[in-house]
Amino acid sequence: MKIGFIGAGSMGSLLIGAFVRAGAMRPGDIVVSSRTYSKLSTLADQHPGLQPVSTNMEAASGADYLFLCVKPMDFRKVIDEISSVLTKDQIVISITSPVKISSLEELLPCKVAKIIPSVVNAVGSGASLFMWGNRLSDEDQTALWKMFSSISRPIVIIEDEVRVASDISSCGPAFLACLLEQFIDAAVMSTGMERETATELACEMMLGTARLMLEQSCSPSELQAKVSVPGGITAAALEVLRKSTRGAFLQVLYTTHEKFAEDLDRVDSSLFSSERT
Incomplete structure (x- = not known):
């Protein structure tokens, strides 16, 4: 088994560490290329047996699975470097959302999947988003x-x-961390509570909230009803919170979708500019 990774940035390194800790990959089966040698050296120290290589072609050649963990605008360069050594039986996994599966299947001879991980996968939690290419069995x-x-x-x-x-x-983890940080700041500023204590309480609260909703099939509305009673402290505070945040996540989504649309156009142009002129 050979598992190639092109890109050893935050998400590439996170996935390697998570898979190795979970026993899903052995370091000796992993081959990694990166523009930054120090990142490869760090990975090799963390996972003895992992093989750093100097070119993307070396990472791709003969890999049963090849993870593309690079920025969207770097895809064309990487594709040009590796396409000649890929075969129809290999599987390329892109973790980059603006790069379309159809584009990769047009430019590469192999099988393709798009799988979007999350930072919380580092602790064996959260979702991974699966989109299948047409060539996968x-x-x-x-x-x-x-x-x-x-x-x-x-x-x-x-x-x-x-x-x-x-x-x-x-x-989402960043969005919730932002809200949680404000919650912690408010506790510290308003009462003088130690930040370490407030942070510990907040993290345990968030972990327990997620488990309760998943393990007891408790919806967000049901959970609010469990905690608050009409006329109570929580109910009064919830009303303040709802007024303060009403429409905030709609604006967040408008922003991400507008940026994503721009990225799609830029990536498509970078991948096919020469072929379509």
């Missing part, structure tokens, strides 16, 4: 599903919904 899909099940809960989505799904599963 049932066996290929099963193998990828099993691989990502070791670090996440795989969920199949349609590619047209990748932006909003990513907003929830991939950007």
